[in-house]
Amino acid sequence: MKFAVIVFPGSNCDADCFHVVKEVMGQEADYVWHQDQTFKAQYDCIVLPGGFSYGDYLRTGSIAKFSPIMIEVIKFATQGGLVLGICNGFQILTEAGLLPGALVRNKDLKFVCKDTFLKVENNETPFTLDYTQGQVIQVPVAHGEGAYVCDEATLEKLKANKQIVFRYSTSGGETSPECNFNGSSDNIAGIINEKGNVLGMMPHPERCAETVLGNDLGKHVFTSIVSWLKGGRRNGE
Amino acid sequence: MESKTDNKPWVELGLTDYEYEMIKGILSREPNYVELGMFSVMWSEHCSYKNSRPVLKTFPTKGAQVLQGPGENAGVIDIGDGLAVAFKVESHNHPSAIEPYQGAATGVGGIIRDVFTMGARPIALLNSLRFGSLSSARSRYLFNGVVSGIAGYGNCIGIPTVGGEVYFHPSYEGNPIVNAMCVGILEHKDLAKGVASGVGNPVMVVGAKTGRDGICGASFASEELNEASEEKRPAVQVGDPFMEKLLMEACLELIKTGYVVGMQDMGAAGLTSSSCEMASKGDTGIEMDVALIPRREKGMNPYEIMLSESQERMLVVPMKGKEDQVKSIFKKWGLDAVVVGIVTDDGILRIKEGEKVVAEIPAKALTEMCPVFEREAKMPEQLAEIQKCNLGELPEPTNYQKTFLDLLARPTIASKEWVYEQYDYMVGINTVVRPGADAAVVRVKGTKKGIALTIDCNSRYVYLNPYVGGKIAVSEAARNLVCTGAKPLGVTDCINFGNPEKPEIFWQFKEAARGIGEACRALNTPVTGGNVSFYNETKGEAVFPTPTVGMVGLIDDIEKVCTLSFKNQDDLIYLLGENRDELGGSEFLVMYHGLEAGMPPDLDLEKETSLQECTLKLIKEDLINSAHDCSEGGLSVALAECCLAGGMGAQIRLEESTLRPSSLLFGETQSRIIISVSRENADKVKAMAQSHSLPITKLGVAQGKSLVINGNSFTINLTLNEIEARYKGAIPCLMKG
Amino acid sequence: MYKALVYVTLKPSILDPQGTAVKKGLESLGFSDVMDVRVGKYLEVSLEAEDKQEALTQVEEMCKKLLSNPVIEDYCFELVEG
Amino acid sequence: MYKALVYVTLKPSILDPQGTAVKKGLESLGFSDVMDVRVGKYLEVSLEAEDKQEALTQVEEMCKKLLSNPVIEDYCFELVEG
Numbered sequence A: 001m002k003f004a005v006i007v008f009p010g011s012n013c014d015a016d017c018f019h020v021v022k023e024v025m026g027q028e029a030d031y032v033w034h035q036d037q038t039f040k041a042q043y044d045c046i047v048l049p050g051g052f053s054y055g056d057y058l059r060t061g062s063i064a065k066f067s068p069i070m071i072e073v074i075k076f077a078t079q080g081g082l083v084l085g086i087c088n089g090f091q092i093l094t095e096a097g098l099l100p101g102a103l104v105r106n107k108d109l110k111f112v113c114k115d116t117f118l119k120v121e122n123n124e125t126p127f128t129l130d131y132t133q134g135q136v137i138q139v140p141v142a143h144g145e146g147a148y149v150c151d152e153a154t155l156e157k158l159k160a161n162k163q164i165v166f167r168y169s170t171s172g173g174e175t176s177p178e179c180n181f182n183g184s185s186d187n188i189a190g191i192i193n194e195k196g197n198v199l200g201m202m203p204h205p206e207r208c209a210e211t212v213l214g215n216d217l218g219k220h221v222f223t224s225i226v227s228w229l230k231g232g233r234r235n236g237e
Numbered sequence B: 001m002e003s004k005t006d007n008k009p010w011v012e013l014g015l016t017d018y019e020y021e022m023i024k025g026i027l028s029r030e031p032n033y034v035e036l037g038m039f040s041v042m043w044s045e046h047c048s049y050k051n052s053r054p055v056l057k058t059f060p061t062k063g064a065q066v067l068q069g070p071g072e073n074a075g076v077i078d079i080g081d082g083l084a085v086a087f088k089v090e091s092h093n094h095p096s097a098i099e100p101y102q103g104a105a106t107g108v109g110g111i112i113r114d115v116f117t118m119g120a121r122p123i124a125l126l127n128s129l130r131f132g133s134l135s136s137a138r139s140r141y142l143f144n145g146v147v148s149g150i151a152g153y154g155n156c157i158g159i160p161t162v163g164g165e166v167y168f169h170p171s172y173e174g175n176p177i178v179n180a181m182c183v184g185i186l187e188h189k190d191l192a193k194g195v196a197s198g199v200g201n202p203v204m205v206v207g208a209k210t211g212r213d214g215i216c217g218a219s220f221a222s223e224e225l226n227e228a229s230e231e232k233r234p235a236v237q238v239g240d241p242f243m244e245k246l247l248m249e250a251c252l253e254l255i256k257t258g259y260v261v262g263m264q265d266m267g268a269a270g271l272t273s274s275s276c277e278m279a280s281k282g283d284t285g286i287e288m289d290v291a292l293i294p295r296r297e298k299g300m301n302p303y304e305i306m307l308s309e310s311q312e313r314m315l316v317v318p319m320k321g322k323e324d325q326v327k328s329i330f331k332k333w334g335l336d337a338v339v340v341g342i343v344t345d346d347g348i349l350r351i352k353e354g355e356k357v358v359a360e361i362p363a364k365a366l367t368e369m370c371p372v373f374e375r376e377a378k379m380p381e382q383l384a385e386i387q388k389c390n391l392g393e394l395p396e397p398t399n400y401q402k403t404f405l406d407l408l409a410r411p412t413i414a415s416k417e418w419v420y421e422q423y424d425y426m427v428g429i430n431t432v433v434r435p436g437a438d439a440a441v442v443r444v445k446g447t448k449k450g451i452a453l454t455i456d457c458n459s460r461y462v463y464l465n466p467y468v469g470g471k472i473a474v475s476e477a478a479r480n481l482v483c484t485g486a487k488p489l490g491v492t493d494c495i496n497f498g499n500p501e502k503p504e505i506f507w508q509f510k511e512a513a514r515g516i517g518e519a520c521r522a523l524n525t526p527v528t529g530g531n532v533s534f535y536n537e538t539k540g541e542a543v544f545p546t547p548t549v550g551m552v553g554l555i556d557d558i559e560k561v562c563t564l565s566f567k568n569q570d571d572l573i574y575l576l577g578e579n580r581d582e583l584g585g586s587e588f589l590v591m592y593h594g595l596e597a598g599m600p601p602d603l604d605l606e607k608e609t610s611l612q613e614c615t616l617k618l619i620k621e622d623l624i625n626s627a628h629d630c631s632e633g634g635l636s637v638a639l640a641e642c643c644l645a646g647g648m649g650a651q652i653r654l655e656e657s658t659l660r661p662s663s664l665l666f667g668e669t670q671s672r673i674i675i676s677v678s679r680e681n682a683d684k685v686k687a688m689a690q691s692h693s694l695p696i697t698k699l700g701v702a703q704g705k706s707l708v709i710n711g712n713s714f715t716i717n718l719t720l721n722e723i724e725a726r727y728k729g730a731i732p733c734l735m736k737g
Numbered sequence C, D: 001m002y003k004a005l006v007y008v009t010l011k012p013s014i015l016d017p018q019g020t021a022v023k024k025g026l027e028s029l030g031f032s033d034v035m036d037v038r039v040g041k042y043l044e045v046s047l048e049a050e051d052k053q054e055a056l057t058q059v060e061e062m063c064k065k066l067l068s069n070p071v072i073e074d075y076c077f078e079l080v081e082g
């Protein structure tokens, strides 16, 4: 399988995603520069990494969405290719209109870096099929603008279509307001588009994909992608 | 500015009459205003170390592991496998007092540049912070601003902030201490230096455009803060971490090409310092045209251009003929790279504006010919009295459990989670031991190795006895590294003191340096660089003498990294080292008795060395499951930290009846480490301690969800939840104001 | 030369934690009569354009494409000459 | 009830990285005639006051004490009724 990790000026989790795909997963990976007009190879999955593209100035992701490569990314997504946006990548995906809603300042206005618990709300996506439905995983977050917002109608639609993939929860899987540290609508930590091929999430699965870092549960986002691409079998099928 | 009619313009710029005469002697003429400005910044304490140089010379700086000692942008230490670590600490106290967010942010930006200029990729940041009491609104404002400034810069550029320390004490009320440390990794072959050699090589300015930011910032940093500072302050420098990220990537890419002869960041004194330092180190001259320098503002004159402290800029000397390659790398990152001058053979820094020469000074006059002062040193008169304070007769606390809880909630002791949760401490996916432990550990990808990092100083000890306090700062730093299983390798230090022209302050400095030097020798951790910040005073009152010690250590096998948490039910808990009746300088003494007096705990370097050697061996041989240093708050607080870190309680029985319970529980005796051990290894551990002539005492067992400490005349019995609420709740609660 | 003064504000339906924090800050300073605070952005964009109409069209487009996000924000602007 | 429209801008000599980034962004979108962009804050503060004079005094003080940072920013405001 071949992954592309897009590098925007100010991306800073690009090398982390690359490392996990290549060294931990043993898959092929290329860095793709934001100024490139076309993909120079066939890719199976595109990763928009975390960081502060264009310094996060104005609004997170707002300037990155106009990078030349984004036209290609949008084309790739429209044709059903797998796109994973993590943190700043999620912000870019919403700005670019590939995912609904927007990400705004955390409710306490502070950047927060810590472990959170996520409940897997939908394990039938290409990004989560190696998790069990309802599984609770510990994954770190690191963001200042990660509160997911959208209008009522969109939220209803997200729910109806099972587009909410991860929600902040307690270690026991309760999605109570106390664990909604950043003030997201409905504890949303990650969503997928209607077609089910574009996932955006604020937490960083690439930061917990190796045991030496104390936790490797995040790895399954990547193993899921690979399973799916291999003509994957979903859990329980 | 040039039209100033003051008949002694040099005084306005912070130079003395004596210095002005020297300058005339060097130039054999009157300096013009631009030249005077250049001398004033380069001869400021901040750039010239004129008050500290003779003392700093006493530090040990050599060792087999040292690839680059003091004198470059950062020290460099060998870690094997052709790899090395570059690291340095820097103060940004005065800018942070004026504008905490930007002051701290630009401090972080500056220290990062120091590290990547060496050809190293920065992999971790640390910071050492000191503020007044959190009961003051101004201290809260500064604390909040500084922490978000550090976060704002470090998080954006994508270098994890993995550790640090924060103290609160009234002496810092008007003058906070903000020290930032950066650590990077490089391959030996990429080691770059700040030298301009090769006559005829071009001199290039790269990175951000030059504006009127922070003109005379270096001189500003070399004066006491007073009411007039508010007025005199230079245009505040604003950091642009996004720009710096691009600059860092471009510079590292450039160094890989092998085209770089020398590279120097523009920190304090901007273009002036970078150009004269590069020429001076290269035994060359530089000729430069300020008209060619990309500017952000209109109408800037040569004086302003030469003295601007705009951030995110570097001076690069590439090989002749490689200018276009340099430009194309910077262009890719969207940055300016402009040839502004040339390396010459006459040793002169010649600044032109177009055809007109606006300054002409021997480069070494600015760097090496600055007058150096051996200041008078005198022990402060009251100190002997303070040290003699009789602590033997103090009443014991009436309720040890309450005292223990109060101590846990002292901002200086309480968890700093409120701080480090604002820092991205994971980006880079190397952080194996996160903030909240004795030292942070980052792995070195592609090897089995790990780097352990810490920064430490208890300035109350230094105040009470600078010599002992200096020894403790180094020893504690090393001990923190050792607790993770790392062998300490080298030191970077940041001297934050008052006005060195006062004999009492200079005495503190000399004594602290003596202690630091001695400890560094004993522990084989040479000083590879550092920073001096004097004049940390408000209204004539100096801060506590604060020589922070940043230290780097090496772990051979990252799988063997040791942490502080109790891990297994029924593990035995031991203390390596001995408890003594030493309450002087302790947090308990201030909190309960309102005393900052007595002698600080003693430090015996021989005992310290055997403690560290023994602990390292125990970790290497997999004999222990945890290790934690006892520091502020003493044994009881350290035990609580071991419990909280792993969510595992402990049953402790302290038998020693000769010690007062307050000393036993809260005294801050040095050279003590708490370890936990599986029962089957207990004998081996005891044997190992004995072979190092090290006292070892059984404290109890790890178990349950409570911490119980029993002694002959006291009992502490608390659930971990109760302890955590105080320990973690203290700072957030105070910050809500 | 024209200068566009652009105001970007959060839609009323979107929570404004910054506004709330400022309001609290004002209250703790003793300004007890503050009813509400909303925090937005103010941009000054200087541009060359043939004429005012041209400038208006350009700025309108900038606002739509980049300066505001219609999901969460509203914008308005004025144009001044010089 | 009064509403103060407060504009907080960076002092002219202070670096504005946001403004620079937005300018570059606009350029890459094809707005080649943008000469300069500065980014500031826009606040709407609703408050009760006896009369306009009282409101003016209050807002002036808020700006000085909290809404702007005099070290790096300038401010100005208008007051509207209702």
Ligand SMILES: Nc1ncnc2c1ncn2[C@@H]1O[C@H](COP(=O)(O)OP(=O)(O)O)[C@@H](O)[C@H]1O
Binding pocket: B126, B127, B128, B129, B161, B162, B163, B164, B165, B166, B413, B416, B419, B420, B434, B435, B436, B437, B438, B439, B440, B456, B480, B629, B631, B632
């Ligand atoms: N300013 C800070 N930034 C990041 N981490 C911090 C900061 N202050 C304290 N910490 C972390 O909190 C922990 C406790 O610090 P400290 O009490 O100084 O430990 P010790 O006494 O072992 O040196 C350490 O892991 C330290 O790195």
Ligand SMILES: [Mg+2]
Binding pocket: B165, B455, B456, B457, B631
């Ligand atoms: Mg410490």
